[in-house]
Amino acid sequence: MKQIRMPWRLATAVLLVAGLGAVSAFGQTFAASGTTTLSVNVAAEASISIGTSTTTLSSTPGLFADYTGTTNFTYKIRTTLSGGTGTVNVQITSDFACAGGPCVASPPSAGDALTYNCTVASPGTACSGPVTALTTGTTSVATFGADARSAKAGNSGSVAWTLTNDPAYKTGPYSATATFTISAT
Amino acid sequence: MFLGCVTGALGNSVTGSQTLSANIGANAKLSVLQSTVTLVHTGATFASFTGAVTVQYKVRTTPSGSSTLVVQAVSDFSPANGPSITNSDLTYTCSGATVGSACSGSQTVRTTSTTNVVTVGAGACTGSGCAGSDPNSVSISLILADSPTFKTGNYSTNLTFSISAL
Numbered sequence: 648m649k650q651i652r653m654p655w656r657l658a659t660a661v662l663l664v665a666g667l668g669a670v671s672a673f674g675q676t677f678a679a680s681g682t683t684t685l686s687v688n689v690a691a692e693a694s695i696s697i698g699t700s701t702t703t704l705s706s707t708p709g710l711f712a713d714y715t716g717t718t719n720f721t722y723k724i725r726t727t728l729s730g731g732t733g734t735v736n737v738q739i740t741s742d743f744a745c746a747g748g749p750c751v752a753s754p755p756s757a758g759d760a761l762t763y764n765c766t767v768a769s770p771g772t773a774c775s776g777p778v779t780a781l782t783t784g785t786t787s788v789a790t791f792g793a794d795a796r797s798a799k800a801g802n803s804g805s806v807a808w809t810l811t812n813d814p815a816y817k818t819g820p821y822s823a824t825a826t827f828t829i830s831a832t
Numbered sequence: 833m834f835l836g837c838v839t840g841a842l843g844n845s846v847t848g849s850q851t852l853s854a855n856i857g858a859n860a861k862l863s864v865l866q867s868t869v870t871l872v873h874t875g876a877t878f879a880s881f882t883g884a885v886t887v888q889y890k891v892r893t894t895p896s897g898s899s900t901l902v903v904q905a906v907s908d909f910s911p912a913n914g915p916s917i918t919n920s921d922l923t924y925t926c927s928g929a930t931v932g933s934a935c936s937g938s939q940t941v942r943t944t945s946t947t948n949v950v951t952v953g954a955g956a957c958t959g960s961g962c963a964g965s966d967p968n969s970v971s972i973s974l975i976l977a978d979s980p981t982f983k984t985g986n987y988s989t990n991l992t993f994s995i996s997a998l
Binding site: 675676677678679680681682683684685686687688689690691692693694723724725726727728731794796797798799801 | 860861862863864866867868869870871872876877878881883885887888889890906909914915922967974976978979980981982983984985986987988989990991992993994995996
């Protein structure tokens, strides 16, 4: 008799556990509550938005005063807590027509140049101007140290351009493209 | 004498009846499939961190009852100076509830109170003969804002999902 009743007791025990519904067939636990841990790695990153899509360089007529204009931008940046750095650079990626007009790569006269001065809100450090813009490489607009963090909506900056007004330039409209790049480590 | 007793025992039968009754009340349980969810960047710089968690649940509500599945952050992200639940940086949306109604729109996770994930109406059940799957499930998409103001580093928090039924 004992040999017959033992398996029955075992079967009963299994049914009771299953009936509680606490553990699924896959060993999954069901309870009134459960927890999950959220983790996130916040790394260095940066972005820039140019607020002035077209910057018009203008001069006081007739005086051969240099052409000037200002490009505004907003930057967001987060650099690494220890040892991090950041930069905003600019490069003339498309030069003026050059033929008879202003030219960054090969100015028609000695002393002709497209230069700029920088204004950057903290935590950035503005360039020490005037800086001569290049087509062959980037030049600095701003730098950032470790643990630099802008506001959530970003911080402001601007580049004030100056283009030599050389009498040798033929009259007419000219345009160039300046490309801003921001990076963070 | 001995044989007579044996014969008497074999020839005797007794029948009886017993009434079994059970009060089946409302009940609900859940299981969070992911013990850890890593929130990762998608898309552009300073785009939000995202992740997903699936909660399975079994529910039984009375003919006039209901059930709610809710979530609450145990505490804010740790360490400090990173994302903050207090600052409403962590939100979520719900989808695919196999029974009941998933939360509508974007919800903000709080440390001070629970927020809705699923609401189940009266007379619901899970299992054979019930609507939906067994177990039921709901998907939660987590969205964590990425602000430049956060210091770099690793941050974590715990979310607790709870379910109750009437």
